[in-house]
Amino acid sequence: MRTIDWVDGGIELVDQTRLPHEFLRLRVTDPDALVDAVQRLAVRGAPALGVAGALGVALLATSTDSSEEVRSGARRLRDARPTAVNLSWGVDRALRQLDRGAQAVLTEALAVRDEDIAASVAMGENGAATLRELLPGRSIRAMTVCNAGGLAAVERGTALSVVQTLHEQGRLGHTLVTETRPLLQGARLTAWELRRMGAEHSVIVDSAGPFLLNRDYADAVLVGADRIAANGDTANKVGSFSLALAARQAGVPFLVVAPESSIDPETPGGDDIAVEERDASEVVAFDGIATAPEGTGALNPAFDVTPAELITAIVTENRVVRPGRGTPPVGTVPERPQDR
Numbered sequence: 163m164r165t166i167d168w169v170d171g172g173i174e175l176v177d178q179t180r181l182p183h184e185f186l187r188l189r190v191t192d193p194d195a196l197v198d199a200v201q202r203l204a205v206r207g208a209p210a211l212g213v214a215g216a217l218g219v220a221l222l223a224t225s226t227d228s229s230e231e232v233r234s235g236a237r238r239l240r241d242a243r244p245t246a247v248n249l250s251w252g253v254d255r256a257l258r259q260l261d262r263g264a265q266a267v268l269t270e271a272l273a274v275r276d277e278d279i280a281a282s283v284a285m286g287e288n289g290a291a292t293l294r295e296l297l298p299g300r301s302i303r304a305m306t307v308c309n310a311g312g313l314a315a316v317e318r319g320t321a322l323s324v325v326q327t328l329h330e331q332g333r334l335g336h337t338l339v340t341e342t343r344p345l346l347q348g349a350r351l352t353a354w355e356l357r358r359m360g361a362e363h364s365v366i367v368d369s370a371g372p373f374l375l376n377r378d379y380a381d382a383v384l385v386g387a388d389r390i391a392a393n394g395d396t397a398n399k400v401g402s403f404s405l406a407l408a409a410r411q412a413g414v415p416f417l418v419v420a421p422e423s424s425i426d427p428e429t430p431g432g433d434d435i436a437v438e439e440r441d442a443s444e445v446v447a448f449d450g451i452a453t454a455p456e457g458t459g460a461l462n463p464a465f466d467v468t469p470a471e472l473i474t475a476i477v478t479e480n481r482v483v484r485p486g487r488g489t490p491p492v493g494t495v496p497e498r499p500q501d502r
């Protein structure tokens with residue numbers, strides 16, 4: 163199953179706002195409809211946003227001869243969500259081909275898609291090998307935040323690709339899925355993917371995560387990333403930082419699994435990462451039903467930032483970086499897809 167793809171001259175994507183009760187594919191041929199799909203999280207997840215960015219520029223380039231129209235549409239798409247660097251990376255990578263014509267833009271966008279598919283497999287293998295090394299000879303009970311599965315990419319995903327690889331190797335124990343308020347990517351999406359995978363799992367409320375780690379209910383925490391700063395500080399769904407603190411307290415490995423395209427060497431550290439503030443209504447209501455008194459305000463950071471020193475390993479398709487263990491900071495490797 164591909165979460166997002168280029169089909170017959172347009173973009174097809176799974177509308178994730180309808181899951182888990184309805185599986186609906188959206189066909190997008192209008193660039194503004196793609197911006198809307200990104201902003202309402204019909205398509206979401208850093209790697210999927212990178213592919214959406216690249217395919218969105220291909221949609222623009224194949225629908226107008228005006229370079230200015232393409233560039234202004236690309237700016238709107240690039241700015242649709244601020245935290246996942248993959249979105250701007252995907253837009254910029256396709257846009258760099260514009261002077262070579264629409265077909266060159268589309269070819270580059272399809273390469274971004276295909277690289278994401280290959281990267282998901284490699285991250286699964288690299289992450290599973292890392293956990294087998296850290297936790298030899300046992301089934302590994304994972305704890306997850308948000309959704310970093312195939313729905314957050316094109317196929318397989320990042321952190322959940324590690325879970326799937328462990329499952330395929332017969333090394334996966336029971337997985338605990340934090341529901342991930344306020345939009346419930348864990349309960350709605352990760353549980354849906356684990357069920358399809360046939361992997362045993364339970365959903366927990368977010369605030370139970372630290373306690374259950376401290377009571378030895380999980381052997382590793384596996385999360386994705388939206389932006390990894392040059393020093394290894396990592397932005398991911400809100401709730402990741404508290405689990406990282408709890409994992410450190412409980413002596414449990416905390417792994418960030420993300421493609422190289424989530425690494426941003428232009429961002430020196432976590433304090434420099436723009437964290438998306440989403441609408442208060444997502445916090446004080448659910449499915450249109452108020453959960454707080456009328457007029458109650460809310461703070462709704464969509465992400466938080468985990469300092470590198472709390473991260474056991476950053477796993478990409480190309481490497482495993484151990485912050486604080488003598489490996490060079492993640493942002494210092496010269497050769498990355500962005501440099502092409």
Ligand SMILES: CSC[C@H]1O[C@H](OP(=O)(O)O)[C@H](O)[C@@H]1O
Pocket residue numbers: 203206207208209307308309310311314315319320321347385386387388398399400464
């Ligand atoms: C595979 S990284 C996915 C990453 O994106 C999610 O955020 P959102 O659902 O708001 O797009 C979350 O941070 C995941 O870890």
